[in-house]
Amino acid sequence: MTSLSTPWWQHGVVYQVYPRSFRDANGDGIGDLAGVLEKLDYLATILGVDAIWLSPFYPSPMADFGYDVSDYVGVDPIFGDLATFDALVAAAHARGLKIIVDYVPSHTSDRHAWFQTSRASRGNPYRDWYVWRDPRPDGSPPNNWAATFGGSAWEWDAPTGQYYLHSYLPEQPDLNWRNPAVRAAMADVLRFWLDRGVDGFRMDALGRIMKDPLLRDNPPNPETVGHFHKELGEYDRQLHLNDQRHPDIHRAIRELRAVLDLYEADGRPRLAIGEIHIYDLAELGSYYGGALDELHLPFNFGLLKLLWAARAIREHVDAYEAALPPGAWPNYVLGNHDEARIATRLGPENAPLAMLLLLTLRGTPTLYYGDELGMEDVPVPPERRQDPWGKRVPGLNLGRDPERAPMPWSPVPNAGFCPPGVEPWLPITSNLARVNVQSQLDDPRSRLTLTRRLLALRKSSPALSTGSYRSVDWPGASDACYLFLREAGDAAANDGGVGKRLLVALNFSDASQRVTLPDGLRARPLLSTRLDHDQSDILGTLDLRPAEGLVLALLEPAT
Numbered sequence: 001m002t003s004l005s006t007p008w009w010q011h012g013v014v015y016q017v018y019p020r021s022f023r024d025a026n027g028d029g030i031g032d033l034a035g036v037l038e039k040l041d042y043l044a045t046i047l048g049v050d051a052i053w054l055s056p057f058y059p060s061p062m063a064d065f066g067y068d069v070s071d072y073v074g075v076d077p078i079f080g081d082l083a084t085f086d087a088l089v090a091a092a093h094a095r096g097l098k099i100i101v102d103y104v105p106s107h108t109s110d111r112h113a114w115f116q117t118s119r120a121s122r123g124n125p126y127r128d129w130y131v132w133r134d135p136r137p138d139g140s141p142p143n144n145w146a147a148t149f150g151g152s153a154w155e156w157d158a159p160t161g162q163y164y165l166h167s168y169l170p171e172q173p174d175l176n177w178r179n180p181a182v183r184a185a186m187a188d189v190l191r192f193w194l195d196r197g198v199d200g201f202r203m204d205a206l207g208r209i210m211k212d213p214l215l216r217d218n219p220p221n222p223e224t225v226g227h228f229h230k231e232l233g234e235y236d237r238q239l240h241l242n243d244q245r246h247p248d249i250h251r252a253i254r255e256l257r258a259v260l261d262l263y264e265a266d267g268r269p270r271l272a273i274g275e276i277h278i279y280d281l282a283e284l285g286s287y288y289g290g291a292l293d294e295l296h297l298p299f300n301f302g303l304l305k306l307l308w309a310a311r312a313i314r315e316h317v318d319a320y321e322a323a324l325p326p327g328a329w330p331n332y333v334l335g336n337h338d339e340a341r342i343a344t345r346l347g348p349e350n351a352p353l354a355m356l357l358l359l360t361l362r363g364t365p366t367l368y369y370g371d372e373l374g375m376e377d378v379p380v381p382p383e384r385r386q387d388p389w390g391k392r393v394p395g396l397n398l399g400r401d402p403e404r405a406p407m408p409w410s411p412v413p414n415a416g417f418c419p420p421g422v423e424p425w426l427p428i429t430s431n432l433a434r435v436n437v438q439s440q441l442d443d444p445r446s447r448l449t450l451t452r453r454l455l456a457l458r459k460s461s462p463a464l465s466t467g468s469y470r471s472v473d474w475p476g477a478s479d480a481c482y483l484f485l486r487e488a489g490d491a492a493a494n495d496g497g498v499g500k501r502l503l504v505a506l507n508f509s510d511a512s513q514r515v516t517l518p519d520g521l522r523a524r525p526l527l528s529t530r531l532d533h534d535q536s537d538i539l540g541t542l543d544l545r546p547a548e549g550l551v552l553a554l555l556e557p558a559t
């Protein structure tokens with residue numbers, strides 16, 4: 001079994017629940033916390049994940065569906081109340097599941113009492129909790145910063161004659177993290193949820209909390225957009241050097257981390273995950289902190305953004321492993337509420353390989369709800385569009401509704417997400433007959449079966465959950481394949497038992513590929529993305545079918 005000497009967040013698997021879309025328990029067409037509570041057995045026992053990350057459920061006008069928080073220490077009535085949240089934590093913990101909540105430090109809702117006071121007059125004590133500036137002499141915004149969600153990052157406030165900064169929507173004014181009172185109040189928010197028993201935080205848009213103190217313009221971006229992220233329009237026409245990730249950010253993150261560390265005196269490790277979109281691996285590594293005293297896991301979005309090819313993925317993993325500071329633990333993300341679903345992005349034929357990769361790499365995996373079923377993006381007709389990003393930047397297809405469709409539980413009207421006859425907040429998948437939990441549960445070839453078996457294998461194998469990683473080059477291996485070894489600490493004294501020394505073989509092409517194993521190496525297939533592999537030992541050559549991934553136990557030492 002998995003070594004318990006590592007903290008849970010290293011050997012565990014994180015599953016993201018987008019509460020609006022998971023399960024609607026009270027029948028208003030919107031998912032809620034009571035719905036998550038109903039599905040804990042699915043998550044803990046049937047699927048077998050270790051932690052749930054809940055996207056925001058706090059009181060919010062829902063301009064950005066909860067990422068615009070109007071009260072950090074409550075529950076929006078749409079989602080339930082604090083008593084339901086407490087019941088959810090207790091029930092999750094009773095099943096061995098950890099609860100990670102979203103923490104939105106970079107901005108509040110414009111309806112938050114802090115901002116309401118801040119905007120009421122220039123002289124009030126909350127004015128400096130946000131970033132207010134005079135216009136330039138011609139009346140234009142103080143600098144050229146662009147908002148991620150389109151337009152200038154500055155909004156004019158006529159009554160007080162100043163602009164305020166918003167990195168996202170105008171309804172999401174940025175907090176001023178250079179103000180110690182803001183930092184203290186936001187540390188209190190962490191304490192509030194830690195006192196209610198949460199096991200960690202996913203910190204939203206964390207890179208935004210420290211900007212250039214002089215608010216200098218961003219320089220223009222000389223490059224056309226690379227493949228790292230979807231094209232964001234005018235936002236991409238500047239280099240975001242001054243509107244985020246000022247070096248002072250590290251001190252601010254250390255302060256947040258110190259709050260979590262104090263709670264660990266009770267022996268329960270707490271987790272700080274940071275959402276910072278960084279594709280330079282050395283810079284990403286810096287967010288663990290010089291003394292591993294910042295984030296436990298700065299999100300690594302490599303798998304979401306890279307070209308789906310053996311060489312590109314292998315180079316990324318190898319470079320990431322090499323760039324990690326000593327003692328830092330890797331992590332990988334396969335999907336989230338901001339990105340096209342993996343089965344849509346790569347095609348359904350490649351999605352099983354992506355899942356096998358995610359669950360066999362060294363590092364904490366984050367799985368997005370529905371991806372365990374092979375769910376695809378669900379098109380949303382214009383009259384039902386919800387995401388403000390899609391509405392504000394027409395023409396670029398930036399709306400995130402398709403990846404936020406209701407979780408399909410069973411092949412009935414409204415998919416068991418909400419009662420039949422109620423309109424769910426977003427449309428149900430048209431692939432419901434195939435893509436739903438109930439139908440896939442008893443199907444030995446379903447995507448759910450593959451995910452469950454991968455999760456079970458990962459849990460039972462020290463090599464997969466905590467072992468070392470090494471990619472291998474074996475002569476004759478095709479460029480279309482990526483091969484790596486996972487080995488548990490005492491694998492050198494391999495006693496022939498399976499699970500201590502594993503080979504993961506991935507064929508990224510749509511043709512069959514043959515891999516020649518080094519002389520004398522005997523391998524036993526444990527699990528294939530096809531779920532129908534031959535289980536007899538392999539000596540000599542290993543054949544991989546198109547887009548097949550295979551986990552094998554190595555029964556003789558590899559070279």
Ligand code: NOJ
Nearest residue numbers: 064067168204205337338
């Ligand atoms: C990142 C979140 O994942 C996204 O959904 C949100 O819109 C922005 N941060 C702003 O909070």
Ligand code: CA
Nearest residue numbers: 024028030032
């Ligand atoms: Ca509901």
